[in-house]
Structure formats: structure tokens, C-alpha cells
Amino acid sequence: MEVKIGLRELRDVPWNTSLAEILEAVKETCDYCRPLTPLTCVTECNVWRLKKDIRELRERTKDRNFWVDLLNTLKNKRRLRILQILSSRQHSIVSLQRELKKSGYYHSQQTIAEEYVEPLLDVGVIDEEHGKYRATLLGYKLSELTKDSSDIEEVLPSHSECYEEKTIEALHRGPKTYEELKSLILTESLSRILKRLKETNLITKGNENNYVFYFKTRRAPREETLSPTERRVHKNIPEEGIVAQGLAVRTNISLRRTYKYLRKLRGKKLVFKRISPKTYALTKEGTEIAKLLEKIHVLVTKLTRASAEFSAISYEVIQQIPALDVPEERREKPREISVRA
Structure with missing residues (x-):
């Protein structure tokens, strides 16, 4: 593969290209780089920072709560705005406060540090160096993916166990009945979750009520004495079945007479009925959310697998990262962030 990024460009601006080219250039750059001292890598080289970000991400993904924490962190428009700001250049808390004011967000430095910056630090999308904050490679790529998703906070709960996201991912693979979802989403609050997703127009019910479908039996109609109307009704029942309303339209008979x-x-064993349960499916808005979740999962998986090569570990060791595992109870670790008095 031809690397399109020179060593100088990669050291200075490693973000302005695709993820595949960045990772390929990182490997090639380090093979040919001859720093005077290891300290040069730590203090001056963005390639070293990239590797550090990727290695730390791999450690974070070992925590089964990582996906829940990451998604809950991103479901906040102020944090997304901070991520976009830090993707352009480094900022201190003071300069972040000024930039947020330009976007109409007025908060104290302490609020910015504790409510918005600290959660971003905890999931590894930003990093801190000498009192200034920068977006990591994961953070930069996430800011690209979420730049048009600032309203995600309004359609998904920001402090949750992400059962809504799991439901959306399940429905992204195709419409499902309530019983099918119940076997996939292990929670007693499935009805409430479906109601919330329906209220935010992310999912829709295919049928408001269970539909009764009518099918032909294998018995031949010639074995029974049928009236012309009975024969017409029987003839218009398709192999895949039909509801009474549809059959009434096809036969041009009133619904009451159709029944x-x-x-x-x-009664003549020529027709039987079967109840088709209601199904749930994604709306257009729900499909967009599902695609975003899938892109985030693919991004983190690629970066985690890349860390295997940087750490001289075979790819077989890195398994496909399970998305949105059910979180376990954990204790919050306090983090000290300095703010200007």
C-alpha cells in the first residue's frame, strides 16, 4: 500500500486523512524514524501519541461497562461540542469556556471540568497534557461521526443502561415481535423502552393490534358443496394468507359478509386462521441512529485491533468487541481537574 502521508505531515497533523492511511503511516513512520533520544518521541512526536491513544483504548475496552459509558458520554450536546473544539486544537479549561460561550453555552469553569470534560477523559476520547486538553484519535473520529447528531440527547436517555440502543441494534437486523425482542433484550422494562422509542419516533409498530390471517387448508374444495360466493372467497385467499379486510377488497364483498x-x-375445513403478532421496526430516524451506533462500533474495533500490532500481539488475540454488554455495578473514581480560581 502506498502511504500518502509523509513523515513531516504525520508528525504535525496526523488527523487530516482516513483511519486506514493513518494507521498504515504510523507503522511505516516508526520503522524509518531515528530519534536522537526516546524523550523526543514522548515530547514532540504525534505518532507516539497516536500509539499511546490506541494502546490505552485497548485497555479501556476490556471493561464490560465501556460501551455504556461511551454512549452515555456522547449523548450530550455540550460534550459533543467540546469534542469538536478539541479536535481542532488544544485548549485549557479557560479557553474552552470562551469557545463554549461562542456557541451559546455559558458555564463556570468548574461545571465544564466536572460535568463535561471529566466524562470525556474517562472514556478516552480526550487526553490532558500540562493543563491542556486534546482529542485522541478515537475522539477525533467520533467528532466526525457525530457532527450531525447533536439531537441524539433528545431522543435517547443520557443516563441509562443503553437498553434503548440495544433494542435499536436488534431491530436494525430486521423487524421483530415482542417475544423475539424479549429474548434479546434481557430487562423487565422492555415495554417501557419500546414505548419511549415509539414516542421519540425511532420505532414503529407494524400492527397496532394482532392481525388474524386466513389460509387455505390442503382439502380440495370439490369435496364440499360450495355456493358461488363461498367459492369466490376461497379462490381469492392467497398461499401466504390474507386478513379479512384485504379479502373483502379482493372479492368486492362487505366485511361483515366476508366474515x-x-x-x-x-366449518367445512377449507380455511383456517392464524394470529400474526404485532412487530416492531425502525423508522427512518431510528435507522440513522442504528447506522451511527454501527459506525462507532466498527471504529473502536478497528482501533483496538490496530493496537495488537503495535503491541506485537497477534490479531487472533483481539476478538470482535461485543457492543453494549449489560453493565455491572461499579464505583466512580474521582479525578482531579484544575480550574482557574
Whole structure:
């Protein structure tokens, strides 16, 4: 693969290219780089910072709560704005406060540090060096993915166990019944979760009520004496079944009379009925959220696998990262962030 980034460009601005090219350039740059001292790497080299970010990310993903923490952190428009600001250049808390004011967010330095910066630090999307904050490679790529998703806070709960996201991911693979979702989403609050997603227009119910479908049996109609109308009703029932309303339209018979003839055909063992349960599916907005979740998962998986090569570990050791595992109880670790008095 031809590397399109020179050593000088990679040292100065390693962000302005695709993820694949960045990772390829990182490997090639270090192979040919001859620093005077190891301290040069730590203090001056952005390639070293990239490797550090990726290695630390791999350690973070070992925590089964990582996905829940990451998504809950991103479901906040102020944090997303800070991530965008830090993706451009480094900032202190003081300069972050000034930049946020330009976007209409007025907060004290302590609030910015504790409520917005600290959660971003905890999940590894930003890093701190000498009192200044910068976006990590993960943070920079996430800011690109979420630049048009500032309203995610309004449609998904910001402090949750991410069962809503798990439900969206399950429905992204296709419509599902309540029972199917119940076997996938292990929570007693599934009804409440589905109601919340429906209220925010992320999912829709295919059927408001259970539909009754009518099917033909294998019995031949010639074995029974049928009236012309009964024969017409039987003939218009397709192999895949049909609801009574649809059959009434096809036969041009009123719905009341359609039910009447269906009862007669059932009595003659020519028709049987089956209840089709209601299904849930994603709306257009829900599909966009599902695609965003998938992109985030793919991004973190690629970066974690890249860390295996930097750490001289075979790719087989890195398994596909499970998205949105059910979190366990954990204790918050306090972090000290200095603010200007």
C-alpha cells in the first residue's frame, strides 16, 4: 500500500486523512524514524501519541461497562461540542469556556471540568497534557461521526443502561415481535423502552393490534358443496394468507359478509386462521441512529485491533468487541481537574 502521508505531515497533523492511511503511516513512520533520544518521541512526536491513544483504548475496552459509558458520554450536546473544539486544537479549561460561550453555552469553569470534560477523559476520547486538553484519535473520529447528531440527547436517555440502543441494534437486523425482542433484550422494562422509542419516533409498530390471517387448508374444495360466493372467497385467499379486510377488497364483498363466508369455509375445513403478532421496526430516524451506533462500533474495533500490532500481539488475540454488554455495578473514581480560581 502506498502511504500518502509523509513523515513531516504525520508528525504535525496526523488527523487530516482516513483511519486506514493513518494507521498504515504510523507503522511505516516508526520503522524509518531515528530519534536522537526516546524523550523526543514522548515530547514532540504525534505518532507516539497516536500509539499511546490506541494502546490505552485497548485497555479501556476490556471493561464490560465501556460501551455504556461511551454512549452515555456522547449523548450530550455540550460534550459533543467540546469534542469538536478539541479536535481542532488544544485548549485549557479557560479557553474552552470562551469557545463554549461562542456557541451559546455559558458555564463556570468548574461545571465544564466536572460535568463535561471529566466524562470525556474517562472514556478516552480526550487526553490532558500540562493543563491542556486534546482529542485522541478515537475522539477525533467520533467528532466526525457525530457532527450531525447533536439531537441524539433528545431522543435517547443520557443516563441509562443503553437498553434503548440495544433494542435499536436488534431491530436494525430486521423487524421483530415482542417475544423475539424479549429474548434479546434481557430487562423487565422492555415495554417501557419500546414505548419511549415509539414516542421519540425511532420505532414503529407494524400492527397496532394482532392481525388474524386466513389460509387455505390442503382439502380440495370439490369435496364440499360450495355456493358461488363461498367459492369466490376461497379462490381469492392467497398461499401466504390474507386478513379479512384485504379479502373483502379482493372479492368486492362487505366485511361483515366476508366474515360470514369465512366462518362457513372454516366449518367445512377449507380455511383456517392464524394470529400474526404485532412487530416492531425502525423508522427512518431510528435507522440513522442504528447506522451511527454501527459506525462507532466498527471504529473502536478497528482501533483496538490496530493496537495488537503495535503491541506485537497477534490479531487472533483481539476478538470482535461485543457492543453494549449489560453493565455491572461499579464505583466512580474521582479525578482531579484544575480550574482557574
